[in-house]
Amino acid sequence: MFAGPSHEQLVGRDSEIARLEDVVRALTAGRGTVVEIAGDPGIGKTSLLGVLEALAGRAGIRVLRAHAVRGARVHRQAPGRRVPYQVFRDAWGDRPSMEAVVEDRASGAAGAPMHPRFRVGRAVRALLADWAADHGGVLILDDLQWCDEDSADLAAQLVRTPVPGPLVLAVAHRPRQTRPLLLEALDHGAQTRTVVRLEPGPLVPDAVASVLERLHKAGDAPAAPTSDQGSVGVRSYQHLEARRYAEHLHEACGGNPRNLRILAAAGWHPDSWPDRAGADRDALLRESATLIAELDELTPDASMTLGAAAVLGDPFRPEDAAAVSGLGLDRTLDVLAELTRGDLVRPLASGGRFAFRHGVLGHVVRQRAVPSFLLPAHRRALGLLSARGASAAARARHAEHLTGTDGVPALQVLAEGAAEVVGETPATAARWLRLVLDSSPRGDRLTPHRATLMLSCCQALTAAGRLEEARALAHEVLRDQSHLPADVRRSAHAACSDAERLLGRYEEAEAMAHAALEGLSRPLPDPLPAGIAELTFKYGLVHLLRNTYRQARSLVREVAGAAAESGDLTQLGVRVLAAFGDTYLAEMDTAIPEVAACARLVDGLPDAAAMRIPEVLAMVGCAEMYLQRFGDAYRHLRRGLRVTSGGAQRHIATHHLLGLAVLDQWTGRLDRAVEWALEAERVARAIGADDAAGFAMTTRATSLMWARSRRDTAEIVALAEEGYRTTSPGQGWWGGAAAGQLAQIRLMSGDARGCVRILLDEGGGAGLPLAQPQSRAELLALLSTAALRCGDRDTADRSADDAETAAAQLGLSVQRASAWRARAVLHQTDGEHDAAVRLFEDAADGFRQAGMPVRHAWTLVSGAPSAAVAMGQEVALSWLNSAVSGSRSCGAVRVREEALRVRGEMAAAVPGPGVVVARSRLLGLLTEREREIAELAAEGKRSREIADQLYLSTRTVEAHLARIYRKLEVSSRAALGAVLLRMSDVTDR
Numbered sequence: 001m002f003a004g005p006s007h008e009q010l011v012g013r014d015s016e017i018a019r020l021e022d023v024v025r026a027l028t029a030g031r032g033t034v035v036e037i038a039g040d041p042g043i044g045k046t047s048l049l050g051v052l053e054a055l056a057g058r059a060g061i062r063v064l065r066a067h068a069v070r071g072a073r074v075h076r077q078a079p080g081r082r083v084p085y086q087v088f089r090d091a092w093g094d095r096p097s098m099e100a101v102v103e104d105r106a107s108g109a110a111g112a113p114m115h116p117r118f119r120v121g122r123a124v125r126a127l128l129a130d131w132a133a134d135h136g137g138v139l140i141l142d143d144l145q146w147c148d149e150d151s152a153d154l155a156a157q158l159v160r161t162p163v164p165g166p167l168v169l170a171v172a173h174r175p176r177q178t179r180p181l182l183l184e185a186l187d188h189g190a191q192t193r194t195v196v197r198l199e200p201g202p203l204v205p206d207a208v209a210s211v212l213e214r215l216h217k218a219g220d221a222p223a224a225p226t227s228d229q230g231s232v233g234v235r236s237y238q239h240l241e242a243r244r245y246a247e248h249l250h251e252a253c254g255g256n257p258r259n260l261r262i263l264a265a266a267g268w269h270p271d272s273w274p275d276r277a278g279a280d281r282d283a284l285l286r287e288s289a290t291l292i293a294e295l296d297e298l299t300p301d302a303s304m305t306l307g308a309a310a311v312l313g314d315p316f317r318p319e320d321a322a323a324v325s326g327l328g329l330d331r332t333l334d335v336l337a338e339l340t341r342g343d344l345v346r347p348l349a350s351g352g353r354f355a356f357r358h359g360v361l362g363h364v365v366r367q368r369a370v371p372s373f374l375l376p377a378h379r380r381a382l383g384l385l386s387a388r389g390a391s392a393a394a395r396a397r398h399a400e401h402l403t404g405t406d407g408v409p410a411l412q413v414l415a416e417g418a419a420e421v422v423g424e425t426p427a428t429a430a431r432w433l434r435l436v437l438d439s440s441p442r443g444d445r446l447t448p449h450r451a452t453l454m455l456s457c458c459q460a461l462t463a464a465g466r467l468e469e470a471r472a473l474a475h476e477v478l479r480d481q482s483h484l485p486a487d488v489r490r491s492a493h494a495a496c497s498d499a500e501r502l503l504g505r506y507e508e509a510e511a512m513a514h515a516a517l518e519g520l521s522r523p524l525p526d527p528l529p530a531g532i533a534e535l536t537f538k539y540g541l542v543h544l545l546r547n548t549y550r551q552a553r554s555l556v557r558e559v560a561g562a563a564a565e566s567g568d569l570t571q572l573g574v575r576v577l578a579a580f581g582d583t584y585l586a587e588m589d590t591a592i593p594e595v596a597a598c599a600r601l602v603d604g605l606p607d608a609a610a611m612r613i614p615e616v617l618a619m620v621g622c623a624e625m626y627l628q629r630f631g632d633a634y635r636h637l638r639r640g641l642r643v644t645s646g647g648a649q650r651h652i653a654t655h656h657l658l659g660l661a662v663l664d665q666w667t668g669r670l671d672r673a674v675e676w677a678l679e680a681e682r683v684a685r686a687i688g689a690d691d692a693a694g695f696a697m698t699t700r701a702t703s704l705m706w707a708r709s710r711r712d713t714a715e716i717v718a719l720a721e722e723g724y725r726t727t728s729p730g731q732g733w734w735g736g737a738a739a740g741q742l743a744q745i746r747l748m749s750g751d752a753r754g755c756v757r758i759l760l761d762e763g764g765g766a767g768l769p770l771a772q773p774q775s776r777a778e779l780l781a782l783l784s785t786a787a788l789r790c791g792d793r794d795t796a797d798r799s800a801d802d803a804e805t806a807a808a809q810l811g812l813s814v815q816r817a818s819a820w821r822a823r824a825v826l827h828q829t830d831g832e833h834d835a836a837v838r839l840f841e842d843a844a845d846g847f848r849q850a851g852m853p854v855r856h857a858w859t860l861v862s863g864a865p866s867a868a869v870a871m872g873q874e875v876a877l878s879w880l881n882s883a884v885s886g887s888r889s890c891g892a893v894r895v896r897e898e899a900l901r902v903r904g905e906m907a908a909a910v911p912g913p914g915v916v917v918a919r920s921r922l923l924g925l926l927t928e929r930e931r932e933i934a935e936l937a938a939e940g941k942r943s944r945e946i947a948d949q950l951y952l953s954t955r956t957v958e959a960h961l962a963r964i965y966r967k968l969e970v971s972s973r974a975a976l977g978a979v980l981l982r983m984s985d986v987t988d989r
Contacts, residue, residue, distance in 0.1 A: 010044070010047055010048070010051060011203070011207045011210045011211050011214070012203040012204060012206075012207030012210070012211075013044065013047075013048065013051075013200060016037075016048055016198050016200055017048075017051055019196060019198060020035070020048065020051055020052045020055060020198075021055060023035055023052070023168060023196060024052070024055045024056055024059055024061070024168075027056070027059070027061060027136050027138070027166055027168055028059050028061070028136065030136070030165070030166045031166065032132070032136075032162065032163065032164075032165060032166050032167040032168050032169075033162070033168055033169075033194070033195075033196055034158070034159050034162055034168070034169045034170075034171070034189055034194060034195045034196065035052065035168060035169070035170040035171070035195070035196045035198065036170075036171055036172075036173075036186050036189070036190065036195050036196070036197045036198065037049065037170070037171070037172040037173075037198045037199075037200070038172070038173060038174070038175050038186075038197065038198070038199050039174070039175075039199055039200050039201075040174065040176075040256065040357070041174060041258070041291075041294075041343070041357070042256045042257060042258025042259055043200050043201075043202075043256055043257065043258075044200050044257050044258075045142070045172040045173075045200065046142055046143075046172065047257070048172075048198065048200065049065070049140050049142055049170060049172055052138065052140065052168075052170055053065060053138065053140060056136075056138045056168075060135065061135060061136045061137060061138055062131075062132075062135060062136070062137045062138070063137070063138045063139075063140060064091040064092065064093075064137070064138070064139045064140065065091060065139075065140040065141075065142070066087045066088070066090035066091035066140070066141060066142070067087070067090070067141075067142045067143050068086065068087045068141070068142070068143045068144050068145070068146040068147035068148075068151065069086055069087075069146060070146045070294070070297050083148065084148060084150035084151070085120070085148070085150045085151050085154060086147065086148050086151055087141050087144070087147045087148075087151045087155075088124065088141075088151060088154060091139060091140075091141065092127075097127055098124070098127065101120060101123040101124055101127060117150070117153055117154070117157075118157070120150075120154065121153075121154055121157035121158070121161075124154060124158070125157075125158065125161070125163050128158075128163045128167055129163050129164055129165050129167065131167075132163070132165055132166050132167040133165055133166070135166075136166035136167070136168075137166070137167050137168070138167075138168045138170060139167065139168070139169050139170070140170045140171075140172075141155065141169070141170070141171045141172070142171075142172045143172065143173065143174075144171050144172065144173040144178060144182065145173045145174040145175075145176075145177035145178040145179075146177075147179075149179070152178075152179040152181055152182045153181060155169075155171060155182055155185075156181050156182045156184070156185035157185075159171075159182070159185040159186055159189050159194075159195060160185050160188065160189070162194060171186075174343060176343040177341070177342065177343050201255070202250075202254055202255020202256060203250070203255040203256075203257060203260070204250070204255065205243070205246050205247045205250040206246070207255075208246045208247075208249055208250040208253070208255065208260060209242055209243060209245075209246035211257065211260055211261075211264075212242075212245075212246060212249070212260075212264060213242075215261065215264050215265075241682045241685075241686075244679075244682065245270070248270040248273075249263060249264070249268060249270075252268065252270075252273050252274070252359075252360075253358075253360065254358055256358065256360075258290070258291075259358055259360040261287050262277070262284060262287045262288050262291075262360055262364070263277055263278060263360060265278075265280065265283040265284060265286065265287040266278025266279070266280050266281070266283055266284035266287070267279045267280045267283070271425070271427035271428075271464065272427065272428075274313075274359055275397065275428060276363075277360065277363035277364075277367070281367050284363070284364065284367055285364070285367060285368060288364045291361065291364050292364065292368060294342075294344075295344075295364075295365065295368070298339075298342075299335075299338070301327060301331060301334075301335045302335050302338055302339055304325045304326075304327060304373075305321055305325050305327065305332055305335040305336065305339065306339065306344065306345075306365050307325070307365060307366070307369045307373055307374075307377065308320075308321040308322075308324035308325035308377060309321050309345065309354070309356065309362065309365070310356075310362045310363070310365040310366035310369065311324055311366065311374065311377040311378055311381050311398075312324060312381055313362070313397070314355040314356055314359060314362060315348055315351075315353040315354060315355040316353060316354055316355070317352065317353050317354075318332055318333055318336055318352070318353075318354065319332075320381075320384060321336075321354075323380060323384055324377050324380045324381050324384070325377070326380075336354060340354075343357055344356070344357060344361065345357065374401065375401070375402065375405060378398040378401040378402055379398075379402060379405075379406070381398045382395055382398040382399060382402065382410075382413075385398070391417075391420060392413060392416035392417040392419070392420050393417040393420040393421045394417075395413045395417065396413050396414050396416070396417025396418070396421075396432055397417075399411075399413040399414050399417070400414060400431075400432060400435055403435050403436075403439045404439060411435075411436045411439055411440060414432040414433070414435055414436050415432070415433065415436050415453065415456075417429075417432055418430075418432040418433045418436075418456065418457075418460065419456070422456075422459065422460050422463060423463075423608070423611040423612060424611070426460045426461070426462075426463035426464040426649075427460075427464040427466075429456075429457075429460040429463075430457055430460035430461045430464055430466070433453060433456055433457035433460060434457060436453060437450070437453055437454065437457065440453075445480065445483060446477065446480040446481075446483075446484065448484055448485055448488055451477050451481075451484055451488050451492070452488060452491075454473055454474075454476065454477050455473075455474070455477060455488070455491050455492060455495050457473060458470045458473045458474045458477075458495045458499070459495060461473065462495070462498060462499055462502065462651070463649050463650075464650070465650035465651065465683075465686060465687035466687075467499050467502050467503050467651075467687055467688055467689075468499075468503070468688065470495070470498075470499045471496065471499035471500060471503065474492055474495040474496035474499055475496060477492040477495075478492050478493070478496060486529070486530075486531070487529070487530035487531040488531075489516065490516050490529075490530070490531030490532065490534070490535050491531050491534065493512050493513060493515060493516035493535060494513065494516070494531065494534045494535045494537075494538045496512050497509045497510075497512040497513040497535075497538045497539070497542060498538050500512060501538070501541060501542050501545065502651045502687070502689055503688060503689070504689065504690055504691045504728060504734075506542055506545055506546045506731065506732055507546075509538075509542045510539070510542045510543065510546060513535055513538050513539035513542060514539065516535055517532075517535060517536070517539060517555070520532070522558075523558065524558055524559065524562060526562065527562075528559065528562050528571070532559065533559055533568065533570045533571045533573075533574050534570050536555060536556060536559045536574055537570060537573050537574050537577055537615075539552055539555070539556075540552045540555075540556040540574070540577045540578075540581060541577065541615070544577075544580075544581060544584060544733060545691075545732050545733045545734065546731075546732045546733070547732050547733050547736055547770065547772065549581050549584060549585060550585065552581075553578075553581055553582075553585070556574060556577055556578045556581060557578050559571070559574045560574045560575040560577070560578035569605075569609060569612055569613050570613065572601060572602075572613065572616065573613045573615060573616050575594075575598060575601075576598045576601075576602065576615075576616040576619050576620055577615075577619060578594065579591060579594035579595045579597075579598045579619075579620075579623060580595075580619040580620070580622065580623045582594065583595060583623040583626050583627060583774060584623075584626075584772065584773065584774055585773050585774075586773035586774050586776075586809065586810055588809075588810060588811060591623070591627070592627065595620065595623045595624060595627060598616075598620055598623075599620050599624065599632060599636070602616055602617060602620050602636065607642070607643050610639070610640075610643050611643045611644075611649075614640055614643055614644050614649045614652040615652055615655075617636050617637070617639055617640030617643070617656070618637065618640050618652060618655040618656050618659060620636045621633045621634075621635075621636035621637035621640060621656070621659050622637075622655075622659050624636065625637075625659060625662065625663050625666075626774045627812070628812055628813065628814060628850050628851075630663060630666070630667055630851050633659070633663055634660070634663055637656050637659045637660050637663065638656075638660070640652070640655075640656040641653060641656040641657065641660070644656065650683050650686065650687050651687055651689060651692075653683055654680050654683050654684045654687075654689060654692045654696075655692075657676050657677075657679050657680035657683065657696075658676070658677070658680045658692065658695060658696060658699060660673075660676045661673045661674075661676035661677040661680060661696070661699045661700070661703070662699060664676060664703075665699065665702060665703045665706075665854075666851075666852050666854075666855075667851050667852065667853070668852070668853040668854050668886075668889070668890035668892070669890070670703045670704075670706055670707040670854070670890055670891045670892060671707065671891055673699070673700075673703040674700055674703045674704060674707065677696045677697075677699045677700035677703065678696075678700060680692065680693075680696040680699075681693050681696035681697060681700070684696060690726050690727070690728070691726070691727045691728060691732070691734035691735070692734065693723075693726055694722075694723045694724065694725070694726030694727035694728075694734065694738055695723065695727055695734045695737055695738050696723070697719055697720070697722060697723025697726065698719075698720045698723035698724055698727075698737075698738040698741040698742055698745075699723075699741060700719065700723075701716050701717075701719040701720035701723060701741065701742075701745055702720070702741045702744060702745060704716050704719070705720075705744075705745050705748055705749075705894060706854050706890075706892045706893075706894050706895065707891050707892060707893055707894070708893055708894070709893050709894070709897060710894070710897055713748075713749045714749075716745065716749075717745055717746065717749050717751075720738075720741065720742045720745045721742065723738055723742075724738045724739060724742045724758075729762065730761070730762060733772065735762065736762055736763075736770070736771065736772055737772065737775075739758050739759070739761075739762035739763075740759075740762075740771075740772075740775060740778075740779055740782075742758055743755045743758045743759045743779070743782055743783075743786070744782060746758065747782065747785065747786050747789075748894070752786045752787075752789035752790050753786075753790055755782065755783075755786035756783060756786045756787055756790055756792070756795075759779060759782065759783045759786070760783075763779060763783075766795070766798065766799075767780075767798075767799075767802055768780055768783065768802075774810070776806045777803050777804075777806035777807040777810060777815035777816075777818055777819055778803075778814070778815060778818040780799045780800075780802045780803035780806060780819075780822075781799070781800070781803040781818040781819050781821060781822035782818075782822075783795070783799040784796045784797075784799035784800040784803060784822040784823075784825075784826070785821075785822055785825050787799060788825060788826065788829060796826060797826065799822070800819070800822045800823050800826055803815075803818065803819040803822055804819040804823065806819075807819040813846040813847075813849055813850045814846065814847065814850045814852065814855075816846055817842070817843040817844075817845075817846030817847050817850070817855070817859075818843070820839045820840075820842050820843040820846065821839070821840065821843040821859055821862070823839050824836045824837075824839035824840045824843060824862075824863060824866075825862070827839065827866075828840075828863075828865070828866045833866040833867075833869040833870040834870045836863065836866040836870075837863060837866050837867050837870045837871060840859060840860070840862065840863025840866060840867070841863070843859050844856050844859040844860050844863070847859060853886045853887075853889065853890050854886075854887070854890050854892045854895065856883075856886060857882070857883040857884075857886040857887045857890075857892060857895045857899075858883070858892075858895055858898070860879040860880070860882055860883040860886075861879070861880060861883045861895060861898050861899045861902055863879060864876045864877075864879045864880050864883075864899075864902050864906070865902060865905070865906070867879050868906055873906065876906060877903070877906075880899045880902060880903055883895060883899050884896050884899050884969065887899070896969065899969065900969040900970070903969065926964060926967060926968075929960065930960055930963060930964050930967075932950065933946055933950070933957060933960045933961065933964065934961075934964050934968075934976060936949065936950075937961060937964075937973050937976060938973065938976050940973070943957045943958055943961070964976065
């Protein structure tokens with residue numbers, strides 16, 4: 001007997017299993033039925049039958065099971081004819097009664113009142129009823145789409161007239177291939193509800209992830225990314241990596257479990273799909289055994305046509321398949337009809353084309369084909385596409401299989417195809433260029449042509465995120481560069497500098513770019529020499545990340561000036577870099593108009609052009625973010641993310657993701673900011689960009705600090721500390737930006753000394769001279785508040801002065817608001833509450849106008865104590881209520897907790913002007929019934945006890961308590977009791 005899978009072994013089929021459990025429960029009560037499991041090949045029909053068998057076995061019910069056979073078994077007395085009733089004979093086994101019944105068909109005399117088939121049907125029904133009468137029985141018939149005509153007729157009779165008593169007839173089939181008579185009977189039964197129909201659909205991505213994890217544990221799939229749960233209740237980047245991989249694989253396999261297992265065994269990777277199913281051909285074929293058995297039944301013509309279709313790829317035209325297979329169009333059309341009936345290929349809705357029922361099947365067909373077929377087939381396909389004038393990329397997919405056999409023409413096609421696809425699928429471009437380089441003769445000296453191919457491959461590897469490979473290839477060019485043309489040497493230096501920069505090796509990257517620019521005459525010649533704009537672009541980027549952009553500014557601006565009237569994309573990139581650099585340096589007079597001009601130019605680029613210089617969208621978007629043009633920033637960063645989707649330009653995608661994370665954090669979309677930061681960390685780690693990964697961690701921690709409760713503080717601080725250490729502290733932009741975020745987190749966690757220490761260390765001491773200019777005012781304001789908490793009044797005052805000066809130079813509302821808030825805290829500490837309130841109000845309004853609701857709410861909470869003294873408790877409470885309302889829409893739990901704390905301190909303060917008003921205001925929020933329930937709950941009474949005492953229902957008491965908690969900003973009975981106790985203490989005084 002087949003050992004069916006347990007409930008726990010079958011993923012994503014909970015609803016189907018629940019219905020099978022209902023069937024078995026009814027069977028134990030003596031009620032039988034017909035169960036139909038219908039679906040595409042590989043969807044899991046047999047597995048569900050195994051679950052039914054296991055459930056029946058556990059209930060002590062007998063089971064018979066058989067599979068229909070694909071035309072392989074013939075009658076021993078009639079070699080040209082299949083065995084009649086094969087599936088029923090196999091199910092019944094060695095019992096002689098079934099054999100006698102089915103052979104009775106031939107013994108009927110002429111003129112008998114009943115057709116032999118009906119006589120067999122009645123006899124089989126009686127046999128099954130007798131067999132199942134005592135303890136119940138389950139008859140399982142699998143793959144009925146392949147059964148002989150007699151078996152199909154008998155199954156249809158049993159469906160239309162079910163066996164009485166405790167018998168379950170369970171059949172599984174592929175509707176596209178099942179005989180019409182049986183389909184009609186099953187459809188009628190489903191409509192009349194005498195048939196329980198299960199149609200398992202594709203697995204969802206989460207189920208695919210679970211299957212992958214189980215396959216890996218069983219050793220049936222390569223190591224998959226771990227799916228551990230991250231800190232503070234959010235997914236870690238490892239979990240996100242696993243989820244993303246599962247989503248991509250789900251799309252590739254169509255949610256089909258068998259396709260999933262085949263791709264997992266083959267070592268599937270999204271960068272290679274759909275060109276390749278995976279690197280492990282043997283494992284793919286082993287896992288495809290059932291598919292291959294089906295393919296082995298095909299006629300020679302059908303096999304050749306399928307092979308031709310696999311060479312051509314989906315979708316394919318019949319005439320192309322005929323040309324590649326050599327069968328001719330008439331024979332090919334006949335074969336396609338056969339393959340369509342077998343559901344191996346399916347006609348598309350329009351265009352007269354066909355496709356495999358799934359792409360995985362096409363890969364299996366191709367991998368099992370022999371080289372003696374494949375090579376001529378690819379050669380004919382290449383000739384066909386060349387004659388048609390197809391793109392180089394389409395031709396290259398055949399040329400890569402002909403390297404070493406067709407010489408230079410195939411290599412030329414590969415190089416041209418790589419140039420076409422590098423923007424969208426750089427991994428494919430790199431693979432093709434590697435083939436060209438490996439198949440081309442290498443002379444004693446590096447030729448300019450070969451060096452150019454190597455640099456193209458280097459750029460493709462960089463775009464695919466394979467940075468170490470790109471660096472090694474660029475260094476190989478530079479090792480033999482002396483005789484190369486100047487433009488090729490400059491491109492080699494640019495490519496090497498780019499790889500070093502992306503790997504976080506900024507000194508090496510700067511030195512590499514500087515070496516090529518050192519002999520450049522100034523002023524620059526007109527027109528610019530080839531390669532200068534590209535090299536200057538890389539040089540400026542390195543200095544930005546080293547936090548030394550002033551050293552490169554004059555050269556970048558000069559090249560940008562030469563690019564102002566140029567339509568060259570690289571020179572446009574330099575102009576955008578110059579605008580972003582001035583924003584970074586807080587050179588607002590030039591930055592503001594130039595960023596606006598660059599935004600217009602970038603908006604005019606089609607996506608295909610923007611894809612070639614994706615850095616510009618990131619720089620324009622981040623510059624607009626620093627200039628507080630949040631709507632425009634979001635638009636450019638999202639567009640940049642779209643054009644770098646898939647496997648292309650992952651290093652640039654990281655910048656877009658981080659920009660979106662910071663932007664959503666500032667504008668109060670905290671949950672989304674966490675998701676962007678997680679994705680940025682995932683991508684950065686995948687390409688080895690540790691600095692970007694570290695900054696993503698501190699960005700995530702900052703968002704979580706606002707979005708999570710105080711109880712998660714220790715884990716959030718640990719996350720930020722780890723992220724800061726990952727950025728190589730003290731060595732550039734990433735470390736400085738991460739330090740600012742960590743300093744804020746430390747101050748919010750109560751570690752003011754840690755905040756001061758990291759700001760002074762990373763910022764270069766008093767005044768923070770090394771801080772990034774565009775954020776210096778905010779960091780100085782943070783330093784002032786932290787120093788004040790440490791008792792260092794001199795540093796606090798000096799830093800507040802410096803913050804106001806820096807903010808005035810920038811002229812942006814967020815920096816001014818930060819400086820005002822720091823000054824307000826100083827006044828608040830000195831008891832100068834009138835002055836403090838005015839500055840808190842101005843700061844809060846500045847944050848509000850800038851569109852930063854979390855900072856706005858936090859400022860109101862901070863200023864509420866001063867508002868209580870200077871303007872009365874009613875005003876202070878209105879500030880707190882506004883803060884709580886704003887924080888709710890942002891998900892800023894930390895703001896709400898702080899507002900509750902401040903509210904409690906105000907209620908517990910020694911009565912003065914407005915304190916009694918505060919108490920009456922708090923109690924006034926509650927109705928008389930709510931106050932009564934609140935007091936009883938604070939005494940520790942349970943809801944049922946309160947309900948009994950007040951003659952209410954428990955549900956009514958719970959509803960009142962929910963409103964009480966919401967009005968008083970508490971979350972438990974203990975907190976409610978503390979609030980009521982503080983208010984009673986105030987009254988007693």
